[in-house]
Amino acid sequence: MTIDEATTFLVYVQIPIKDVFLNIPVNTNNHFLNTLLIRLSTWILGDSDFSVRLPSLFGHLLYIIFSFKLIRAISTRTIVILCGIVLLHLNPYFMDFFGLARGYSLSWGLMMASMYYLYRYIEEKKNKYINWSFAFAGLSVYSILIALNYFLALIVAFNFIFLLDFLKNKIDTSAIVYLLKKNTSAILTSVILFALLAYPVSRVRANNEFYGEKGSFYNDTILSIVNQSLFGKKYFGMDFPDVLVAIAIAVYLGVIIYASRKLFSKTNNNTFTGGLTFGLLFTIACWSTITQFHLLGTPFLADRTALIYFPLFSILPIFFFSFFNKKKWLQIGLCLIPLFAYSYHFSKCANTFTVREWWFDTNTKDAITYFLENEKSEKKVTFGVRAWNSPSFHYYEKTWKLENQVDMIRLEQLSKNEFYDYYYIEESWSPEISIEKYEVVKKFDSRVLLRLKSEN
DSSP states (O other), X not given: OOHHHHHIIIIITTSOHHHHHHTSSOOTTOOHHHHHHHHHHHHHHOSSHHXXXXXXXXXXXXXXXXXXXXXXXXXXXXXXXXXXXXHHHOOHHHHHGGGSSSHHHHHHHHHHHHHHHHHHHHHHOOHHHHHHHHHHHHHHHHHOGGGHHHHHHHHHHHHHHHHHHHHHHTOSSOHHHHHHHHTHHHHHHHHHHHHHHHHHHHHHHHTTOOOOBSSOIIIIIIHHHHHHHHTTOXXXXXXXXXXXXXXXXXXXXXXXXXXHHHTTSTTOOHHHHHHHHHHHHHHHHHHHHHHHHHHHOOOBOXXXXXXXXXXXXXXXXXXXXXXXXXXXXXXXXXXXXXXXXXXXXXXXXXXXXXXXTTGGGTTHHHHHHHHHHHOOOSSOEEEEEETTTHHHHHHHHHHTTOTTTEEEEEESSOOTTOOOSEEEEEGGGGGGSOGGGEEEEEEETTEEEEEEOTTO
């Protein structure tokens, strides 16, 4: 269990439900829908790692189902479908968050469902798909506030489609009446979200709790996703991340320009309209965070918060490859490049034992398990842990009901004058305590479990 997961459980899953809605105490760690579903899951199944993470596993299931449905709707070609699955799933950094008790997984799964129904509307022009798309988008926002960027982009993308229909079909009504009627779902969802989030978001803003960076959109948002996804790999030198971004820009421009050229031609079809609409969706989502930075001072999305752009962008290459349906061998050749590149990278970097963002909690559970099995004591002992490890320790202290055995003590900094029965710290921090009074019980990677010597 990692620091942010544990904090969600210890703080927001335990407080009165009205405080969850009002985000008291103020913190962006409270991913509203995720928190509420964790409360439901633990109420039914009891407190455990599985029940706490169950909502995220459900989010991953949604993402798998609707990403596959969307890919199949865009193309029926086997090679494009396989390439789409790889593009949308085999990013090791992105995949980390589907197993964590955070709102990211739920938000991405619901966002993918929203995008699927957006494309269904492009195909069939049925209003029920508008309703479903905005319903899922609203739930995505309530899972994590970052999805507001997607929600705004969705409103623009839908109205772009409506405007095309209005111009092409010469509908016998005024444009304003037509757009208002079509935007009923968007307006209703916006009102509900405003009622739910206006107060909590204002408190987050007042307390400057937004996570991000204040450098540039390219470095903080785009490059941070690429660098984190590469897991430190520099396959063709230090400039490789910039090369990848250049390729991504070429694909993005290819989709926008080619689909735009086909827009009012006789050869235009759902694939071209969809490509342009999803290109617009990605564009507005990017400009949303840029505008917020310049107008409101909100930090640029970075690292895990910027991952919202990964599925939004990864749809575009699927449209790009679909444009080559009449050139089968070229299409196959183009699809094979990302298919093998992503698969190779994922095989090298797939995380099965830790989380890249919160690597320092890799051995927390192992350390506590070892302590309980091997360090028997008839009295309650004190256990000193650094601040960023303490939420995970306190999580197990609570869920395993260890309060009568161990007193977990959070340490903002170490001191040579503080003596606890046990320490769990980075081995390199040993000089910061009176290490001569302790003995090593067990090492866990770079961390060490220390026990106060009996004579002390």
